[in-house]
Structures are given as structure tokens and as C-alpha cells.
Amino acid sequence: MDDIFGIPAPLLFGQVLLGLINGAFYALLSLGLAVIFGMLNVINFAHGAQFMMGAFAAWMLLSMGSNDTARLGLALLLLPTFVLLLEWGLSHVRLSVSVRRTIVIGLSALWLCTILLPLVPYLDVVMARSMDASGGGVLQWLFADGGPFARMLGVIFPNGLGYWWSLLLAPLLVGTTGILAERLLISPLYRLDHLYGLLLTFGVGLIIEGIFRNQYGSSGLPYRIPPELQGAWDLGFMYMPVYRGWVVVVAVVMCLATWLVIEKTKIGSYLRAATENPALVQAFGINVPRMMTLTYGAGVALAAFAGVLAAPIYSVNPQMGSNLIIIVFAVVVIGGMGSILGSVVTGFGLGIIEGLTKVFYPEASSTVIFVVMAIVLLARPAGLFGRA
Amino acid sequence: MAAPGGFSGTDFRQEEGVLLGFSKAQLIAFGLMLAFILISPFYFYPMFLMKLLCFALFACAFNLLIGYVGLLSFGHAAFFGMGGYLAGHSAKVWGLPPELSILIGGAVGALLGLVIGWIAIRRQGIYFAMITLAFAQMVYFFCVQAPFTSGEDGIQSIPRGRFLGLFDLGRDLTMYWMTAGIFLIGFLLVHRIVHSPFGMVLKSIRENEPRATSLGYRTDDYKLMAFVLSAGLAGVAGGLKSIVFGIATLTDVFWTMSGEVVLMSLVGGLGTIFGPVVGAAVIITMQNYLAEFGAWVTVIQGCIFVLCVLAFRRGIVGEIGNWLRVRL
Numbered sequence: 095m096d097d098i099f100g101i102p103a104p105l106l107f108g109q110v111l112l113g114l115i116n117g118a119f120y121a122l123l124s125l126g127l128a129v130i131f132g133m134l135n136v137i138n139f140a141h142g143a144q145f146m147m148g149a150f151a152a153w154m155l156l157s158m159g160s161n162d163t164a165r166l167g168l169a170l171l172l173l174p175t176f177v178l179l180l181e182w183g184l185s186h187v188r189l190s191v192s193v194r195r196t197i198v199i200g201l202s203a204l205w206l207c208t209i210l211l212p213l214v215p216y217l218d219v220v221m222a223r224s225m226d227a228s229g230g231g232v233l234q235w236l237f238a239d240g241g242p243f244a245r246m247l248g249v250i251f252p253n254g255l256g257y258w259w260s261l262l263l264a265p266l267l268v269g270t271t272g273i274l275a276e277r278l279l280i281s282p283l284y285r286l287d288h289l290y291g292l293l294l295t296f297g298v299g300l301i302i303e304g305i306f307r308n309q310y311g312s313s314g315l316p317y318r319i320p321p322e323l324q325g326a327w328d329l330g331f332m333y334m335p336v337y338r339g340w341v342v343v344v345a346v347v348m349c350l351a352t353w354l355v356i357e358k359t360k361i362g363s364y365l366r367a368a369t370e371n372p373a374l375v376q377a378f379g380i381n382v383p384r385m386m387t388l389t390y391g392a393g394v395a396l397a398a399f400a401g402v403l404a405a406p407i408y409s410v411n412p413q414m415g416s417n418l419i420i421i422v423f424a425v426v427v428i429g430g431m432g433s434i435l436g437s438v439v440t441g442f443g444l445g446i447i448e449g450l451t452k453v454f455y456p457e458a459s460s461t462v463i464f465v466v467m468a469i470v471l472l473a474r475p476a477g478l479f480g481r482a
Numbered sequence: 483m484a485a486p487g488g489f490s491g492t493d494f495r496q497e498e499g500v501l502l503g504f505s506k507a508q509l510i511a512f513g514l515m516l517a518f519i520l521i522s523p524f525y526f527y528p529m530f531l532m533k534l535l536c537f538a539l540f541a542c543a544f545n546l547l548i549g550y551v552g553l554l555s556f557g558h559a560a561f562f563g564m565g566g567y568l569a570g571h572s573a574k575v576w577g578l579p580p581e582l583s584i585l586i587g588g589a590v591g592a593l594l595g596l597v598i599g600w601i602a603i604r605r606q607g608i609y610f611a612m613i614t615l616a617f618a619q620m621v622y623f624f625c626v627q628a629p630f631t632s633g634e635d636g637i638q639s640i641p642r643g644r645f646l647g648l649f650d651l652g653r654d655l656t657m658y659w660m661t662a663g664i665f666l667i668g669f670l671l672v673h674r675i676v677h678s679p680f681g682m683v684l685k686s687i688r689e690n691e692p693r694a695t696s697l698g699y700r701t702d703d704y705k706l707m708a709f710v711l712s713a714g715l716a717g718v719a720g721g722l723k724s725i726v727f728g729i730a731t732l733t734d735v736f737w738t739m740s741g742e743v744v745l746m747s748l749v750g751g752l753g754t755i756f757g758p759v760v761g762a763a764v765i766i767t768m769q770n771y772l773a774e775f776g777a778w779v780t781v782i783q784g785c786i787f788v789l790c791v792l793a794f795r796r797g798i799v800g801e802i803g804n805w806l807r808v809r810l
Contacts (some may be wrong), residue, residue: 131608137608137611137612279788283791283792286795288607289607289608289611290791290795292554292608292611293748293787293790293791294787294788294791294792296741296744297783297784297785297786297787297788297791298784298788299784300741300780300781300783300784300787301780301781301784302784303780304777304778304779304780304781304782304783305781307780308776308777308778308781420619420737421616421619423612423615424612424616424619427605427609427612427613427616457627460623460626460627461623461624464616464617464619464623465620467613467616467617468601468617471601471604471605471613472601475605
């Protein structure tokens with residue numbers, strides 16, 4: 095086998111491949127951040143947590159037949175869908191706003207109580223004492239293995255929903271939570287200083303991460319590579335695991351698709367126009383607030399999509415997003431948030447630089463991106479692709 | 483950028499100082515704080531109070547930047563943690579006296595602040611926050627690998643030593659008085675900075691930076707100076723904490739610590755002189771009592787963040803001041 099700069103070729107290419115994988119996630123996440131920032135002027139600090147939610151959603155969908163906490167999580171993730179559908183349904187009925195609001199809040203509170211009560215520390219102990227002696231209260235029984243939900247799911251999806259379904263459903267589920275979060279929490283902040291958006295989403299990220307850490311611990315859950323993507327290709331100079339190649343290809347396709355939607359379609363042109371001048375676009379009769387909501391939802395869905403892709407590579411754990419997001423922030427600063435393609439190129443490029451550093455000077459591999467950030471800030475403060 | 487209800491919208495009147503540049507209301511509040519500091523060690527656990535004072539100083543340092551220059555630094559853990567490491571290292575390995583070790587901590591914080599600030603002030607607003615966060619993460623990775631921090635274990639059993647070679651700090655109460663003294667010096671220093679001509683320029687940068695530039699102020703120099711002062715004080719707070727607890731660990735450099743100091747200032751009231759102290763007291767007390775709930779503390783902190791941003795932007799002290807129609 096040949097050596098390149100005194101480094102065995104398989105090692106070099108292996109690290110470049112790892113760098114490409116990391117770069118794929120940097121690109122997908124910074125793309126979502128850029129899209130959200132362009133439209134909402136909010137830096138979405140919860141992006142890492144939503145990435146993690148995507149990975150967990152995939153795990154929940156897979157193991158919902160055999161694991162009671164997976165069912166609980168799934169029921170929680172379905173809440174926003176439930177609320178949005180309820181809202182939509184009620185909008186067709188003649189009801190006063192207050193009645194409609196009461197119904198929505200009441201029913202979602204009921205839903206939330208059913209799900210959340212067992213999670214409250216000590217409450218299950220209290221309930222077990224007060225309700226029946228068979229261990230756990232009624233709510234625990236409802237979601238327990240062998241309980242009615244489990245049996246129902248076992249009949250409909252005997253093996254859970256696999257990777258391919260997750261790739262579609264997890265972004266939808268997590269995206270709807272984003273839509274609800276935008277309507278309830280973020281939209282009141284548009285008139286204020288942008289930093290409040292940062293602080294709020296930071297808080298949301300803490301909440302999400304804390305809840306998942308409570309429920310699933312920090313050790314991580316396994317998620318198998320789907321059978322279709324197992325194995326490795328022999329490229330002649332190295333072996334390439336099929337799944338890793340798949341991740342890179344899908345990330346590139348996804349980034350290009352996002353770029354095409356924004357640059358080449360009608361809805362994308364509305365989006366770009368609203369980014370430039372929301373008041374004018376609204377004056378043309380386009381529902382800008384709804385566009386903002388959907389944009390946030392789409393950005394969050396993109397993060398969740400990346401999370402599903404990441405689930406088989408990294409173990410699914412509550413911290414998987416928060417450490418990544420800080421590096422993605424550096425990527426965003428380096429690339430500048432002005433251009434979509436810019437953030438994609440920067441993401442992949444920095445992933446490769448990181449991989450190469452791991453070969454040539456491993457001690458610096460965790461800090462190299464920040465060093466690049468410092469250099470870029472000194473030379474081009476607006477970022478490589480940014481507008482000043 | 484000047485959105486309605488700007489980031490820390492205290493009004494811009496310069497009030498006449500009664501004593502030490504404090505207004506009457508501030509003087510009363512300062513008296514209350516002083517009384518609490520003097521009386522509390524006889525009623526509360528000194529270790530808890532010392533932790534509170536360290537974080538109050540840290541939050542004051544942070545508030546100098548966010549409240550009076552309008553710069554949100556999401557990387558203050560770097561200065562706090564590095565100050566702690568260096569103070570611990572000089573006390574334990576070099577055998578320096580505690581007061582000198584803490585000063586070294588402060589100097590290291592200021593030096594790091596000079597480097598990071600010099601690069602970070604090239605961008606504003608959200609970017610500034612992201613850049614400081616990224617640099618702090620870089621410092622964290624450095625601390626994970628550097629030999630003198632001893633990695634995951636941290637620097638342990640740092641000796642408290644003798645203050646000026648006279649007072650044995652091994653006694654908790656003696657240590658408390660020194661901590662309280664350093665906190666008060668830091669607090670008054672921040673107050674002095676804010677009310678100096680230099681501080682007025684900082685506030686004008688917060689309100690309208692292009693205007694300040696057009697009036698002939700080199701705003702970048704002022705911002706950098708404020709950043710260095712803030713970082714230096716954060717380093718002092720970190721150094722103090724490691725001397726008090728005899729341990730300096732990775733927790734203090736991690737981004738969660740940056741988040742915590744933001745939360746303290748937010749809860750207490752951004753841009754108020756007493757806000758960070760109250761905020762630190764609230765958050766530290768909460769952590770103390772909720773420690774048994776484990777990760778729920780994170781959830782509660784997140785909820786407080788959301789609540790403060792949505793409904794409670796003035797913070798505790800800001801709301802009280804607004805209610806009494808005084809500036810605190």
C-alpha cells in the first residue's frame with residue numbers, strides 16, 4: 095500500500111471519510127440554522143437538541159413495540175401534531191375564539207397529563223400507593239409492556255417502524271414540535287432584540303436535553319444500521335462502509351434539494367423576498383407569519399433528518415446534539431449566513447480539514463475548527479461567503 | 483439593531499450620587515446587602531455563602547458586559563474556569579499565597595479576554611455570542627488535553643494557605659471574610675467602572691454604536707477594554723472559587739457554566755447593579771435545594787430561561803426598581 099506524506103493511504107482516506115461524515119452533519123445543521131436565521135432573524139440554539147430528538151424519534155419508532163419509555167416519548171412527540179390537527183379541525187367549526195382555545199388547551203393538557211405524570215419524580219410512587227398495589231399507577235399500566243398500547247402497537251407494527259420510515263416520520267414529528275414552539279414561544283419575540291431569541295432557544299434546548307436525560311440516562315441507546323446498508327465496498331485503496339457513503343450522498347442530495355427549493359421554486363422566491371423585506375411581501379397578500387412558522391418547522395425537520403442519519407453512526411444519547419451545535423456555530427461564523435451554498439461548502443470543507451488534522455496532528459483535531467474561525471475572523475470578519 | 487424595548491433598556495439619566503456614586507435607593511440596597519454579608523455567616527452554612535459570593539462576583543463581571551455595553555458573551559466560563567485552574571495551580575504547585583494565586587487567576591482571565599475579545603469584537607450581536615461560545619469551547623478542549631489541569635480529575639486538594647501570611651484560611655469563617663472582602667471590592671469596582679466617564683461611553687455604545695463612533699470614540703477600543711475588565715473579574719471569581727473549595731474542574735470551563743451566568747444575570751436583571759447578585763443568590767439556592775432531582779435542575783433552568791425571556795425581561799431587581807420607580 096502506498097504512503098502519502100509518510101502516512102499509510104488507508105489511514106489517510108479513512109480519516110478523510112470520517113471528516114466527510116462529520117462535514118455532512120455540519121453542512122445539514124448549518125444549513126438549517128442559516129435558513130431559520132434568514133427568515134426569522136433568530137439563531138436557533140435548540141438546533142442541537144432537535145437533532146438529538148430526531149435520533150431519538152428514530153429509536154422510538156423502531157422500539158415502540160418492546161419498550162414502554164419509547165411509547166411514552168412517542169406519545170409526547172405526537173402532542174404537537176394532535177394540537178395542530180385539532181386547531182385545524184376546529185377552524186372549520188363555527189366557534190368563538192375563546193371556546194376554541196379552551197378546547198385546544200384543555201385537550202392538550204389532558205394529553206400531556208396522561209403522558210407526563212408518570213415522569214414526575216416520586217409521583218408514580220404516590221400513585222402506586224393510592225391507586226392499586228400492583229406497582230405503578232393506571233398511567234404506568236397504560237404504557238407498560240403488555241399494556242393496551244403495547245398490544246395495539248404490537249399488532250399493527252410487529253417490528254416497529256424501521257430506518258426508512260424514520261427518515262420520513264421523525265423529521266415530521268420533530269418538525270411539528272418546532273412549529274408549535276415557534277407559534278407559542280418564538281413569535282412573541284420578533285419585535286425584540288435578536289439576542290432574546292438566542293436566550294429563549296437556549297432555554298428550550300436545556301429543557302429538551304434535560305427531559306431526555308431524565309428519561310433515557312446519558313449512556314446512549316444502540317441503533318442498528320438497516321440491513322440494506324450494511325457491509326462495505328472495496329474501493330481498491332480502502333474499504334468504505336456502505337452506510338457512511340450513504341450518509342454523505344444523502345446529505346449532499348438534501349443540501350442541493352434545499353438549495354433548489356429556495357433558489358428555483360415559487361415558494362422559495364417568496365421566502366427570499368420575505369427575508370429581504372417582510373412588510374412588502376405581506377402587502378402583496380402573502381401570509382408572512384405562516385411562512386415564518388413553516389420555515390422554522392422546516393429547519394427543525396432538517397435537523398431531525400440529520401439526527402436520524404446520525405443515529406446508526408453515533409450512539410443515540412441526549413448529549414449528542416449539544417456538543418455538535420457549538421462546532422456548527424463556528425462553522426456558521428466561518429461561512430457567514432448569507433448564502434445557502436456557502437454554508438454547505440464550508441460544512442464539508444471543515445469536516446475534511448478536521449479529518450486531515452486527525453491524521454497529521456491529532457492533538458489539535460478538536461480545536462482546529464476554532465482556529466480556522468479565528469483566522470477567518472481576522473482576515474474576513476463577515477465570513478467566507480457572508481455579506482458584511 | 484435598536485429594536486423597541488432594546489436589550490437592556492434602562493433609562494439613560496445620570497443620577498446624582500449621594501455617596502460613592504450610589505443614588506439614595508442604591509445606597510439603601512447596598513446597606514442591606516452589606517448587612518446580609520455581615521450577619522449571614524452566623525446563620526447560614528459558610529461554604530454555601532462563599533459559593534454564592536463567588537458566583538455573584540462572576541455574574542457582576544458578566545453583567546458589566548451585557549448590561550452596560552450590550553455585548554452578550556456566551557463564553558465567560560472560559561475566563562472563570564481558566565482563572566480557577568491557574569489560581570489552583572499556583573497555590574498547589576508553585577506554593578504561592580492565596581491572594582497572589584487569585585490575582586494570577588484574574589490576570590490569566592484578563593489575558594485570555596484580551597485575545598478572545600480582540601478577535602470577537604469584530605462582529606456584533608448574535609455573531610459575538612456565537613464566537614465567544616466557540617472560543618470558550620476551544621479553551622475547554624484545551625483544558626481536557628493540557629497536562630496541568632489533570633483532565634477529568636481536575637486539580638484537587640488545593641491548599642487555602644494563609645492570607646498575607648497572617649490569617650489561617652483553613653477556618654471557614656476566616657475564608658468567608660476574605661471572600662466577602664474580595665466580592666465587595668469587585669462589586670464596587672464594577673460600580674465605579676459603570677459610573678466613570680469610561681462607563682458612560684460604554685453605555686453610549688450600548689444605546690447607539692454608530693453615534694458613539696461619529697462622536698469620535700474608538701468604540702472597538704472601549705469594547706475591548708470592557709471585555710478585558712469583565713474577563714479579568716471573572717478570572718478572579720474563578721480563582722476565588724477554586725481556593726475556597728480546593729478544587730478546579732472541567733465543569734467550570736464547560737459551556738453550561740456560561741449558560742448559568744447568563745441565567746443569573748437574566749433572573750436578577752440585566753443592566754442593574756444589584757441584579758447579578760440577586761440572580762446568583764436565587765440560582766445557587768435553587769441548585770442547592772434541587773440537587774437531589776438530578777437532571778430536572780437542567781429542565782427547571784431551561785424553564786426559567788424561557789419564562790424570563792417571555793414575561794420577565796427586567797429580572798427581579800429590574801421589576802422591583804420599576805415598581806418603586808428607582809434605579810437599582
